[in-house]
Amino acid sequence: MFDVILFFCGNVLLGAVLGAFGGLFGIGGGLIAIPVLGMLYGMDQQLAQGTALVMIAPNVLIGFWRYRQRNSLDLRAASVLGGSAVFVTYLSAWYATVISAGTLHFAFNLFMEVLGCYLLWNVLRRKSLKPARAPLGQRYLPVVGVVGGAVSGFFGVGGGVIAPPALVGFFGMTQTAAQGMALALVSPGAVIALFTYAYAGHVDWKIGIPLAIGGIFSVSAGVALAHKLPERRLRLCFSIALIVLAAWLLLRG
Template identity: 30%
Template sequence: MPARPRSSWLVYLLIGMAAGVLSGLFGVGGGILIVPALLAFAGFDQRLAAGTSLAAIIPMSLSGVVGYALGGHVDVLAALLLVAGSVGGAQLGSVLLSRLPKRVLQLCFIVFILVVIVSLFLVVPARDSDIGMTPLLGAALVLLGLVTGVLSGILGIGGGIIIVPVLIMVFGASDLVAKGTSLLMMVPTALSGTIGNVVRRTVDVPAAAVVGVSAALTTQLGVLGAQALSPRAASIVFAVFLMGIAVFQIRRFRRG
């Protein structure tokens, strides 16, 4: 593991607080911010940043679920079906994390962010629709969970930036239900991937604890913001943020 600079504990605290707001606002685990922040400000390499981020997502997601559940914006059945696929997928992702070359991980992360940016402009959010469950849609949710779990283990993300747009576009969920359900699904997914990462020594446990707990304290601010913003405004704000992350990652990849 990289040596921590003296300021790193404060850095972890600030990263967690920012990620917590982001998590509650967009229904994501916060890894989309935590991974590049640990790379840029804490001297982590890609593998350690991804593994540490995934561990930090656990308390952060739990906090967000509470906020959305109080408003009735969590589909428990859909979350359980997603988990059925994601837990095994996260284990597979954690294996790949320890074996894939560093630049492959960087390139995967860049492509992933760009795909999400495009999908945000294709989403037509709504506040008055639920997930219509059928056997076929249930099987599709399990498959979606599997794919998300693999990416979660590899990239150190909770999977919300896949789950939220897909639940809205494909499964007809409202944006708030998609966000609340996504956060609930992330808890066991992140836990599963973290167990594998700890075994493979790709987690800085103390750093993950500081980031995760500080994030849990600010997640509710993001939940309140999600309820105040219109669905379209929230998507645009998120897309702009991801563009900044994509630029940072592309520049880092080009520098080698």
């Protein structure tokens, strides 16, 4: 009985750490959670992604609410992003459940490596991502929603990380507002993806539920930190962490 309690509390604590990262970087906690679950519990890629979604689904909803409290987020634009992502998220999540775990594992690690290098490049070039020309109109938002939804469904995460640069660079949003809108993009899709992975039997609820409980209590603190700490330094650390972790996982096979 003591071992069960210790196991539960340990996962709650892990979920709290990952939830704080998720609030801090928009959805960065999910990117870290998947390889951590694979390393700690020997989960294959599908099981790790499905179990991480148990934590991610409530965290992104809370995160969006907290970002909206601190930023003037356009709810109509948020609805467009989230709505345009739902169907393609389901399709890509379904496909991720039927391909081989090894193929998905390699693709996920390669995605992390490319994403980390891209984010690092954005940080190091020291230039604003805001366009010199007028921002694009909202009629182009579904493009961001579809791409973000496809990535989120296939990898369980990712749409919330690739969307902010596009929202800042092409739509003229501030970084924190873009992170909040990215959470709106992935929120409905995360729920759809979770049910898709669960239906395919790729969710460990005994681990996922305590992770979710821990994340629920910490994601708000992560959002608060995102509005206080130096953004450039945080993104530099996060980018390097992704590159190193992905490289280690790729070499490890």
